[in-house]
Amino acid sequence: MTTAGRHAIHDAIVVGARCAGAPTAMLLARKGYRVLLLDRDRFPSDMGQSTHLIHPLGVAHLRTWGVLPQIAARSRSFTDWRVDLHGVVLQGAPPAVDGHGDSYGPRRHLLDGILAEAAVAAGATFRDGVRVVELVERGGRVAGVVTEGSGDSRQIEHARLVIGADGPNSVVARCTGAVESLVEPVVQSNIWSYWRGIALDHVRLYIREHRGAFAFPASDGTVLVAANLMHDEFVAARRDREAAFHARVEEVAPDLRAMVTGAERTEGFHGGCTRAFVREAAGPGWALVGDAGMKKDPVTAQGISTAFRTAEMVGEAADEGLSGRRPLDDALADYAAARDEWLLPYYRFTAQLARFARPTEALAAFYRETQTDSDATARLFGCVALTHSPEEVLPSA
Secondary structure (H helix, E strand, O other), rough: EEEOOOOOOOOEEEEOOOOHHHHHHHHHHOOOOOEEEEOOOOOOOOOOOOOOOEEEEEEEEHHHHHHHHHHHHOOOOOOOEEEOOOEEEEEEEOOOEOOOOOOOOHHHHHHHHHHHHHHHHHEEEEEEEOEEEEEEOOEEEEEEEEEHHHHEEEEEEEEEEEOOOOOOOOOOHHOOOEEEEEEEEOOEEEEEEEEEEEOOOOOOEEOOOOEEEEEEEEEEOOOOEEEEEHHHHHOOOOOOHHHHHHHHHHOOOOOHHHOHHHEEEOOOOEEEEEOOOOOEEEEOOOOEEEEOEOOOOHHOOOHHHHHHHHHHHHHHHHOOOOOOOOOOOHHHHHHHHHHHHHHHHHHHHHHHOOOOOOOHHHHHHHHHHHHHHHHHHHHHHHHHHHOOOOHHHHOOH
């Protein structure tokens, strides 16, 4: 780390301006704090390794923040799910949040761009195309960042708090030595693209032993369709993603394959994979939010909604500390504990689901019983949509 000067210019620096960092900056700026928001990418831009389903919990945050109308203008909402779990088909909707059950699937250039604009409108200073290469240290605390822009020019920015919202490969996490636990290797991976001309107004998910597929409405009249491959299959398919996609969808979801046939594919195929981990969420002068602090397998599509909620949580903790109502480090420690209490059951559930293993007899029986009970179906869907703890819903092993 670089040694800091005496005075902080910013109350908070947020590293990463996508779906975790932009809301964090927006919320702090709305409270009157001096916030610097940084991202290495140019905006607006997509993320090639990220699908983008937002559950009702995440949509509730967009609605509260006042940015949902901009999302809804280019992405239609949907409520229903059709989930085929090893041949047991469950149909219904996840639980509503604040009286609303809508989900959305906006592309990341749209979602992240709108959120970054909201942060700027709230008063945050936003600089894109800027990389954070190092953190600044003063008296054993993080006290700012060192940035690198065009021409390799470096600049030091000071702050009372640095928040890492810079994804799984977080520079903030690396520089602070944030400890990882519950690490899961890459288990399964996705190949997906977008089509026009598919009449789909709900989520479809198919899970079989070591294989799967899913689809949902995206932005601007398109539908995202994806195939799930175990990681060794994904690596082997890198030279011909299209063939691997069609073979898997034909195998597990022939009705989806029929929808894709004759529809217009709007771009090439994307592929994504990631390991999973839990990192300590805070330390002296720093905090992690979203995927920088906890990365789950994408099978439950919890990433964006988790990012929104943890942005709210870290924003509340930062406000308590920066305002002087509480010692900052104490407030951040409480944020870390609250994050883990809420999310760890979902982390473990997601890690289990990502294995695409054959269900136990007890779990298969639970699926069959749930199939005929709409309330039970909603509770099970809530385990995916972050409203019902899996530990309270699923049968014990």
